[in-house]
Amino acid sequence: MCAHCNYQNLLEKAGVEPTANRLQVLAVIGGNDAPLTAAEVFATIGRFHPINRVTVYRILDxxxxxxxxxxxxxxxxxxHFGLAPNKYHAPHPHFCxxxxxxxxxxxxxxxxxDADNLHKTFAGEVDRIEVLVEGICRNCLKQRSNH
Ligand SMILES: [Zn+2]
Ligand SMILES: [Zn+2]
Ligand SMILES: [Zn+2]
Structure with missing residues (x-):
C-alpha cells in the first residue's frame, strides 16, 4: 500500500462515497508499482473477498x-488502470x-x-496528457538473449 495516499480521503475529495469495494479497488491499484488491467484487479481482490466482476468494472469506470x-x-x-496524478504522484509517462x-x-x-508550449499552440482545452512509450521490456530482452 502506498504510504502517502489516504484512499478514503482521495475518494471523499473526488465526491465518491468510500464504500468497502471502492476502497479495495483503490488499495489494490495504489499498492501495485505498475498499472493493472481490470482482470488483474478482479483476480487480486477475488483471492480474499468475493466480488462480482461487473462490480469491479463499474468501480473502475x-x-x-x-x-x-x-x-x-x-x-x-x-x-491498464493506475492512480491519477495527485499531490504524491507526479504525472509520468508509461511504457508498454x-x-x-x-x-x-x-x-x-x-x-x-511542456504543457505551457501546448497551450500556446493549441486553442482547445486540454484535460489530460497521456504519453505512451512502446518498445521491448527488460524481461523480454533477457529471454531473447537466452535463446
Ligand atoms: Zn500514493
Ligand atoms: Zn503510472
Ligand atoms: Zn515484455
Whole structure:
C-alpha cells in the first residue's frame, strides 16, 4: 500500500462515497508499482473477498470519471488502470512492451512534457496528457538473449 495516499480521503475529495469495494479497488491499484488491467484487479481482490466482476468494472469506470484513477492505453491491448496524478504522484509517462504487453510506470523526469508550449499552440482545452512509450521490456530482452 502506498504510504502517502489516504484512499478514503482521495475518494471523499473526488465526491465518491468510500464504500468497502471502492476502497479495495483503490488499495489494490495504489499498492501495485505498475498499472493493472481490470482482470488483474478482479483476480487480486477475488483471492480474499468475493466480488462480482461487473462490480469491479463499474468501480473502475466511476473512479476514472472522477479522476481518482486514470486509464492508461496500452497499444491496443486491455487498458491498464493506475492512480491519477495527485499531490504524491507526479504525472509520468508509461511504457508498454509490444511483445508481452506489460505496462510500466516511467520516472516522471524521464520525459518532459511542456504543457505551457501546448497551450500556446493549441486553442482547445486540454484535460489530460497521456504519453505512451512502446518498445521491448527488460524481461523480454533477457529471454531473447537466452535463446
Ligand atoms: Zn500514493
Ligand atoms: Zn515484455
Ligand atoms: Zn503510472
Amino acid at each position: 466511476l473512479l476514472v470519471r472522477h479522476r481518482v484513477l486514470e486509464r492508461i492505453s496500452s497499444g491496443g491491448r486491455a487498458a 512492451c509490444s511483445r508481452c504487453g506489460a505496462v510500466i510506470c516511467l520516472n516522471p523526469d524521464s520525459l518532459s512534457i
